[in-house]
Amino acid sequence: MSETLRDLRERAGLSQAQLALRSGVAQPNIAAYESGRRNPSAAMLDRLRSALRPLPHEALDRHRDELKELAAQYGLTNLRVFGSVPQGTDTARSDLDLLVTRSPDVGLLTIAEFGFAAERLLGVPVDVVTDGGLPEGHPILRSAVAA
Numbered sequence: 326m327s328e329t330l331r332d333l334r335e336r337a338g339l340s341q342a343q344l345a346l347r348s349g350v351a352q353p354n355i356a357a358y359e360s361g362r363r364n365p366s367a368a369m370l371d372r373l374r375s376a377l378r379p380l381p382h383e384a385l386d387r388h389r390d391e392l393k394e395l396a397a398q399y400g401l402t403n404l405r406v407f408g409s410v411p412q413g414t415d416t417a418r419s420d421l422d423l424l425v426t427r428s429p430d431v432g433l434l435t436i437a438e439f440g441f442a443a444e445r446l447l448g449v450p451v452d453v454v455t456d457g458g459l460p461e462g463h464p465i466l467r468s469a470v471a472a
Contacts, residue, residue, distance in 0.1 A: 348376035405469035420450035
Protein backbone atom coordinates (compact mmCIF):
# COMPACT_ATOMS: atom_id res chain seq x y z
CA MET A 326 0.00 0.00 0.00
CA SER A 327 2.87 2.41 0.75
CA GLU A 328 4.08 2.28 -2.86
CA THR A 329 0.57 2.97 -4.08
CA LEU A 330 0.29 6.10 -1.97
CA ARG A 331 3.73 7.25 -3.11
CA ASP A 332 2.82 6.53 -6.74
CA LEU A 333 -0.42 8.49 -6.42
CA ARG A 334 1.36 11.40 -4.76
CA GLU A 335 4.10 11.49 -7.38
CA ARG A 336 1.56 11.26 -10.24
CA ALA A 337 -0.24 14.23 -8.70
CA GLY A 338 3.07 16.10 -8.75
CA LEU A 339 3.03 16.74 -5.01
CA SER A 340 5.74 16.52 -2.40
CA GLN A 341 5.00 14.95 0.96
CA ALA A 342 4.92 18.44 2.46
CA GLN A 343 2.37 19.62 -0.13
CA LEU A 344 0.19 16.56 0.49
CA ALA A 345 0.44 17.20 4.23
CA LEU A 346 -0.71 20.78 3.77
CA ARG A 347 -3.64 19.78 1.54
CA SER A 348 -4.77 16.86 3.67
CA GLY A 349 -4.08 18.17 7.16
CA VAL A 350 -2.04 15.02 7.87
CA ALA A 351 1.41 15.53 9.35
CA GLN A 352 4.22 14.99 6.84
CA PRO A 353 6.01 12.44 9.09
CA ASN A 354 2.82 10.35 9.07
CA ILE A 355 2.70 10.46 5.27
CA ALA A 356 6.34 9.37 5.18
CA ALA A 357 5.53 6.52 7.56
CA TYR A 358 2.61 5.39 5.37
CA GLU A 359 4.78 5.51 2.27
CA SER A 360 7.63 3.58 3.86
CA GLY A 361 5.33 0.93 5.32
CA ARG A 362 6.19 1.78 8.94
CA ARG A 363 2.51 2.60 9.51
CA ASN A 364 -0.65 1.37 7.85
CA PRO A 365 -3.27 4.02 7.11
CA SER A 366 -6.89 3.29 7.93
CA ALA A 367 -9.46 3.21 5.13
CA ALA A 368 -10.71 6.63 6.26
CA MET A 369 -7.16 8.02 6.15
CA LEU A 370 -6.63 6.63 2.65
CA ASP A 371 -9.84 8.31 1.52
CA ARG A 372 -8.67 11.58 3.07
CA LEU A 373 -5.30 11.36 1.33
CA ARG A 374 -6.84 10.39 -2.02
CA SER A 375 -9.16 13.37 -1.78
CA ALA A 376 -6.20 15.65 -1.11
CA LEU A 377 -4.41 14.22 -4.16
CA ARG A 378 -7.15 15.45 -6.46
CA PRO A 379 -6.17 18.57 -8.38
CA LEU A 380 -7.36 21.81 -6.87
CA PRO A 381 -10.13 23.37 -8.94
CA HIS A 382 -7.89 26.25 -10.09
CA GLU A 383 -5.23 23.75 -11.21
CA ALA A 384 -7.79 21.73 -13.17
CA LEU A 385 -9.13 24.90 -14.78
CA ASP A 386 -5.62 26.06 -15.70
CA ARG A 387 -4.87 22.69 -17.34
CA HIS A 388 -8.14 22.37 -19.23
CA ARG A 389 -9.36 25.94 -19.80
CA ASP A 390 -9.52 25.75 -23.60
CA GLU A 391 -11.11 22.29 -23.56
CA LEU A 392 -13.71 23.49 -21.05
CA LYS A 393 -14.62 26.44 -23.27
CA GLU A 394 -14.98 24.10 -26.25
CA LEU A 395 -17.11 21.75 -24.18
CA ALA A 396 -19.37 24.60 -23.10
CA ALA A 397 -19.84 25.65 -26.73
CA GLN A 398 -20.82 22.09 -27.66
CA TYR A 399 -23.65 22.35 -25.13
CA GLY A 400 -24.82 25.75 -26.40
CA LEU A 401 -23.26 27.67 -23.51
CA THR A 402 -21.22 30.85 -23.87
CA ASN A 403 -19.64 33.56 -21.73
CA LEU A 404 -17.98 31.05 -19.40
CA ARG A 405 -17.04 32.65 -16.08
CA VAL A 406 -15.81 31.46 -12.71
CA PHE A 407 -16.95 32.59 -9.27
CA GLY A 408 -16.52 31.44 -5.69
CA SER A 409 -13.30 30.16 -4.18
CA VAL A 410 -11.28 29.84 -7.41
CA PRO A 411 -11.06 33.53 -8.37
CA GLN A 412 -10.68 34.41 -4.69
CA GLY A 413 -7.66 32.10 -4.49
CA THR A 414 -9.10 30.14 -1.58
CA ASP A 415 -9.96 26.81 -3.22
CA THR A 416 -8.95 23.63 -1.42
CA ALA A 417 -9.01 19.91 -2.18
CA ARG A 418 -12.63 19.90 -0.96
CA SER A 419 -13.70 22.84 -3.16
CA ASP A 420 -15.75 22.65 -6.32
CA LEU A 421 -15.45 24.78 -9.43
CA ASP A 422 -18.33 27.25 -9.71
CA LEU A 423 -19.13 28.16 -13.31
CA LEU A 424 -21.44 30.89 -14.55
CA VAL A 425 -22.65 30.56 -18.15
CA THR A 426 -25.00 32.16 -20.62
CA ARG A 427 -27.29 29.66 -22.28
CA SER A 428 -28.83 29.74 -25.72
CA PRO A 429 -32.65 29.98 -25.70
CA ASP A 430 -32.96 26.35 -26.82
CA VAL A 431 -30.76 25.00 -23.99
CA GLY A 432 -32.73 23.45 -21.14
CA LEU A 433 -32.00 22.23 -17.64
CA LEU A 434 -31.03 18.71 -18.73
CA THR A 435 -28.45 20.05 -21.15
CA ILE A 436 -26.97 22.25 -18.43
CA ALA A 437 -26.80 19.24 -16.10
CA GLU A 438 -25.16 17.13 -18.82
CA PHE A 439 -22.57 19.87 -19.31
CA GLY A 440 -21.87 19.88 -15.58
CA PHE A 441 -21.26 16.11 -15.57
CA ALA A 442 -19.06 16.33 -18.68
CA ALA A 443 -17.08 19.19 -17.12
CA GLU A 444 -16.52 17.11 -13.97
CA ARG A 445 -15.21 14.21 -16.06
CA LEU A 446 -12.89 16.55 -17.96
CA LEU A 447 -11.54 18.40 -14.94
CA GLY A 448 -11.56 15.67 -12.29
CA VAL A 449 -13.15 18.03 -9.73
CA PRO A 450 -16.78 18.69 -8.73
CA VAL A 451 -18.45 21.40 -10.82
CA ASP A 452 -21.50 23.58 -10.13
CA VAL A 453 -23.09 25.36 -13.08
CA VAL A 454 -25.24 28.48 -12.74
CA THR A 455 -26.87 30.30 -15.65
CA ASP A 456 -26.89 34.07 -15.63
CA GLY A 457 -30.39 34.42 -17.11
CA GLY A 458 -32.19 33.95 -13.82
CA LEU A 459 -29.97 36.16 -11.69
CA PRO A 460 -31.17 39.69 -10.95
CA GLU A 461 -28.96 42.60 -11.95
CA GLY A 462 -26.31 43.24 -9.32
CA HIS A 463 -26.46 39.70 -7.90
CA PRO A 464 -23.25 38.85 -5.99
CA ILE A 465 -22.44 36.02 -8.42
CA LEU A 466 -22.67 38.41 -11.38
CA ARG A 467 -20.50 40.96 -9.59
CA SER A 468 -17.80 38.48 -8.56
CA ALA A 469 -17.57 36.23 -11.63
CA VAL A 470 -14.48 36.51 -13.81
CA ALA A 471 -13.77 35.21 -17.30
CA ALA A 472 -12.69 31.58 -17.30
